[in-house]
Structures are given as structure tokens and as C-alpha cells.
Amino acid sequence: MERKGKASLEDIARATGVSKMTVSRVLRGGTGFSDDTKDRVTQAAARLGYIPNRLAAAFGADQASTLVGICVPRLTSGLFGQVLDGVERALSRLGYQAIIGTNAYEAAEEEAWVRQVSSWRPAGLILTGRVHTAGTVELLRSNALPVVEIWDLTTSPIDLSVGFSHRDCGAEMGQFLLRKGRRRAGYVGALAQADVMGRARMEGFAEALAAGGHPLVDREVLLDRPGFYQGYYGLETLLARSPKLDVVHFHNDEMAIGGLHFCQARGIRVPEDLGIAGWGGMEAASVLPKRLTTTVVPTTAIGKASAEALVARIRGEAPQEVTVLPTRLVPGETA
Amino acid sequence: MERKGKASLEDIARATGVSKMTVSRVLRGGTGFSDDTKDRVTQAAARLGYIPNRLAAAFGADQASTLVGICVPRLTSGLFGQVLDGVERALSRLGYQAIIGTNAYEAAEEEAWVRQVSSWRPAGLILTGRVHTAGTVELLRSNALPVVEIWDLTTSPIDLSVGFSHRDCGAEMGQFLLRKGRRRAGYVGALAQADVMGRARMEGFAEALAAGGHPLVDREVLLDRPGFYQGYYGLETLLARSPKLDVVHFHNDEMAIGGLHFCQARGIRVPEDLGIAGWGGMEAASVLPKRLTTTVVPTTAIGKASAEALVARIRGEAPQEVTVLPTRLVPGETA
DNA sequence: ACAGTCAGGTTTACCGGTAACGTAGTCCAA
DNA sequence: TTGGACTACGTTACCGGTAAACCTGACTGT
DSSP, X not given: OOOOSOOOHHHHHHHHTSOHHHHHHHHTXXXXXXXXXXXXXXXXXXXXXXXXXXXHHHHSTTOOOOEEEEEESOSSSHHHHHHHHHHHHHHHXXXXXXXXXXXXXXXXXXXXXXHHHHTTOOSEEEEESSOOOHHHHXXXXXXXXXXXXXXXXXXXXXXXXXXXXXXXXXXHHHHHHHHTTOOSEEEEEOOTTTOHHHHHHHHHHHHHHHHTTOOOOEEEEOSSOOOHHHHXXXXXXXXHHOTTOXXXXXXXXXXXXHHHHHHHHXXXXXXXXXXEEOOBOOGGGGGSSSOOBEEEOOHHHHHHHHHHHHHHHHTTOOOOSEEEOOOEEEOOSOO | OOOOSOOOHHHHHHHXXXXXXXXXXXHTTOSSSOHHHHHHHHHHHHHHTOOOOHHHHHHSTTOOOOEEEEEESOSSSHHHXXXXXXXXXXXXXXXXXXXXXXXXXXXXXXXXXXXXXHTTOOSEEEEESSOOOHHHHHHHHHHTOOEEEEEEXXXXXXXXXXXXXXXXXXXHHHHHXXXXXXXXXXXXEOOTTTOHHHHHHHXXXXXXXXXXXXXXXXXXXXXXXXXXXHHHHHHHHHHHHOTTOSEEEESSHHHHHHHHHHHHHHTOOTTTTOEEEOOBOOGGGGGSSSOOBEEEOOHHHHHHHHHHHHHXXXXXXXXXXXXXXXXXXXXXXXX
């Protein structure tokens, strides 16, 4: 039982008395060898602890890399974790490996990541959002790299797109709240400088309200990340400025839950005195004393669908260019 | 402005009139070339849109791969997302790329992943937990692959270890609850078949209670994953069987919050009628109407420290073999 | 005047796997 | 008996980057 830590096809070939090309054919399940040869090669490979070297295979002329890059804004958000989970499972099942990256909502960081990961000659990339630097787009185009843009839908993707419209999410919530009789709406946001998708939701929300004749009264968009505390203090700030609001829509569920606790602390009755609406569909939102009115996002499904579309493209099949995975507004007891 | 999508050192060499070895030296910031040559090469590289081919570099005899594999049980848990965030940031800063994987708490799945990812000749691996198959250990040992085992501390790691003791977490909570006067404790768990780390917490908890003279009265360990609903129904089941408990410790914070809502729904006063304690340190836990008594885990710090230790090992420095990052029991208002 | 040193290169070999192509032997039908 | 088809291989070249060895002319000190 010899072991070197790194047996190559050559080693197996020597041990078996055939050429390394034959070994390659046997181990990749090709044809053109006898059963006897197959057995001897297979046994030698097992005995030597052979581990195929994908680096060498991908390096060759064929460029058969099975690496896929996936870049999300941040990993501390539960939503992106779920997306990643969907991506990873699907890729793994299809025989691909995922290289991850984060861009902190910065297109420039995304470009740096794309440049880095491109040097591994990946088979394809999954990017979050539809805003990219010119450099990124140029890089992807000139390398003819299969790409899926996820999360925020675009009707003219670089290559493929899987997601939903953030603007529509905001608009739908605006219309819903108007139907519920709300007339003086506010908005509490976060990541003001960075998150264009959050901003799209806010704009869709404001537009729908304006179209309904009761425009957005006030908004408080923090520079900070969207967390519970930020929701708490964001609502406090907003209400200090505009005390007569009758409903507040939040950047996401974490912030909305923070807002709910502010109301509880101040004795503001929800939904009687003030309605609260979130976005995202955190599991926590559905087990609150009062179920949060929110929009549920098909995170895992987006991950899965994007990975499958990308692999289809890589394999030369013709996947659907734009896949819409609709969100679902779930009326709760808070608005 | 020519572009082919794949310029090589050779192309730059031709365009500049030097050898590709010289181009390699310039682009890697070596020495042995004039400023004039350097400028011409740099400009040609930019003009041709050169992207280095790490595949080729890693493939060569030097084996200078900058890939690092990281395997966690699941990505849908916020805690592991935070770990991954810490890992990814640190690796990226140090010039490494992360390939992710999940093992669903199964050592056999981990082995399959290690085998897959090994074929990319990674510079090192980060694994979650200290339970691995014999095949995994053999594979890592024979390849002399730098490895960090994170999350659950082991005093005799395969190579390096960064984390804390789950058993101690459970024990500490047991002692704390005894000091608070609790005498009839229960436990609600999840992932009974799979999560050895959750089991370690439960065992530590039970031991501490027994040592204090008031052993664990009853436990309900679900096969399901640890979620809000599972906490809700787990507590319902447990109390149906053992109605006289005065405190219940949960597998994690999600389940504990589920338990809190069960209490709210049934009019059970917390902490007067029943104490509730969680584990993990979800941000949500700290903004509940009553702050949850829980154990905060240094997730991001573990990710960061493990990545840094691994890179130190890869670079031939001598990192600390075992790094303990302590958890912190945070008394809330629920127990 | 000549060996020694050094900057600034070039040449060669190699990593492991695979595509493309070559070849020896066998079998069978015309 | 010959030629075509088929099986079961072997040979060669190549991918892109890098280590190591080698080369060359200019300058230097004695």
C-alpha cells in the first residue's frame, strides 16, 4: 500500500503497464479498452489513492473547468445565505464547484472580484443585481463568459437573468397599503449610498403611493446596514419628524421587527395607531405575536434556478434568458 | 485595441519583443528587467486585456494554488453565514479564494466534498466540527493538506483548530440556571441524528444539572432542523409530557423564540412560570420585548481567525495550533 | 589587458491531462 | 485474398506559467 499523496495517471500507467492515455480513458469512463485493462487500472488507481487533477484537466486546451463564481453583496444577510444554499446544492448536484465572493453593494468591488475569479477560468459566474461597472461588462463580454444576473430582474441581461423586480415589490406594497386605507405613509431604509435594489423598492413604493393620490409623507434612509437596531432608531427618528404617519414600510424584515419593538416600547398600537410592513420574508417575521405584513422572496428557488440556468448555458443548451420568480406579498396583522 | 478574450504571456511577449519569461517576471513584480522593459510590458498587458491564468500557475511544479475550501453543515443558518463572511473577507484580503461546500451534518458528505475539492489542489481547507470519517482524515494526512477545524474545539486537531467547546456552553448554561434557582429543567433540541455539536451542548447541560443535584427532568429532541416552528411545537410536546418544568433550554435561539411565542400563545408567563434560554446569539434575540437569555457565539471572529491561521500555515509560518474564541453567556430577561 | 561582476535578459524543461491521430491485430464478407 | 471495419490500445503535441540554467555585453578593479 504505497502512498505519495499525489499519484498521477503516469504512476498508474507504470503500475499497470499501459499508457497514461488508456488510464485517462478508463478513469473518465470512456471506451476503447478491455474489461481486463479496466479492472487493473481501476484497482491500481484505488491502491495508489489517485485523486484526479482538475487543475491539469481545466488547464488543457479544452478548458473544461467546473468552477462557478458566485458574488453576493454580503453573507451576513440570511436571505443571501439562502440564495447561496440553493446555488451550492444545485451546482454540487450538477458536478460544479462554487467560488464565493462579496461586493458590499459596490460595483467596483464586484469588478475586482470578477477580475480575480476570472484568473481561475471559471465555467460561468453568478452576479447579484443588474448594476455593474463598464469594466465588468466588458470583461465578461470579451471573454464570452456565461453569466447569470440574479436577485434584481433585468429585461436586457448581459447573458441570463433570474429574479424579480424590486421596484414592483415596492409598488405592490404601496398599493396594498392604500387598499387597506392607509393615507400617510413613511419609509425607513438603510444602506442609502450602496443598495440600489433597496432604493428601487423605495421608489416603487413612493410611485405607487403618488399614483394613488397619497404620496409618501417622509422617509428616513440610514447609511448604516439594515439591522434590528437600525429599524428601531430609524423609526424613532422618522416619527420625531413626522408624528402623524399611519403606516411605515421598512427596507427589510429585520428593520421592521426593530420598528415593531420601538412601537411596543412607546406604547404605539400596531396596527391601530401605526401600520408596519417589512420585506424579505424572514422566518422570524411569521412567528411574531402579530404576524408581520411582508413580501416573501423565493431565495432558495432563485439560487437553484440560477445555477441550473447557468449550467444549461455552459453545456451549450439554450436556457430561458429571463426567469421571473415572483415574490408574494403576505398580509399579516401589522398593517 | 485588439482583444481576443484570452491574451497569454506569449502574446504580450510577442507584442513587446521580449521573452515570456521576462513578461512573467515583470507582471509578478520580480527583478531583472529595465524600467523601459517594465513599462512596455505593463502597457502591452493592459492593452491586450491580459488576465493571468492561475490555473496554469497552480498547475506548475510549484503548486502555488490560492484556493481554500470551506465546508459548513448548512448555509441557511445565519450563524454559518456569519462564519463564512469572516472567512471570505479574511481570505480575500490575503489573496485567496474560497470554494464552499455543505455537508448537512453528515461526515460522509464531508468526505465526498473533500474528495471533490482536493482535485482542485487547494492550498488548504476549513472544516466544521471535529468529527470526520477515517477516509477524510487519511486523505488530509496523506496529502499533508493544511486544515483548520472550526466551530467545535478539539484539543488534538488534525492540524489546526479554532473555536469553542459546545459541551462547555451547555454546562455553563446549566450552572447559570441553577444559580438562578431553577430546579426542574427541560431541553428542546433538533437534528437528533446529525448534529453532534448540538448534542454536545445538551450533554454538557445535563451533566452540569446532574452535578448540581437537580438533573435534567425531560428532553424533546426533534429529528427536524432547528427552526421557529420546531421550537414552538417542541416546547408544546415537552410540556404536554412534563408540565412542571420551571425552565427550558433550547438547541438555538430560533427555537427559543419559537418557544417564547408558544408561551405567549398559552399565557405562560416568562420568566415567572417558565424560564427560556437559547443559544447562538441571533441579533433578533436581543430586541425581543424581553431579551432572550442566550449564549453569544463569536461567529465572524471564528471565520476570520480560522482563515488567518490557515494562511499562516500555508505560508509556512507557525500558527497557534488551537485557538479558543470564548462564547459569552448573556443573561436576558427570559430566565 | 583581462578576469570578475552584474544587470538584463533568453532558453529549456516541466507540471498532468486530453485531443488528435497512428497502428497492430482480428474478424468477416465479397 | 483482400480490403474494410472494428477493437484496443500507444504516441505526440499542446495548454500557460515558472524554476533553473544559461547567455551576453558593459562596466569595474587591479
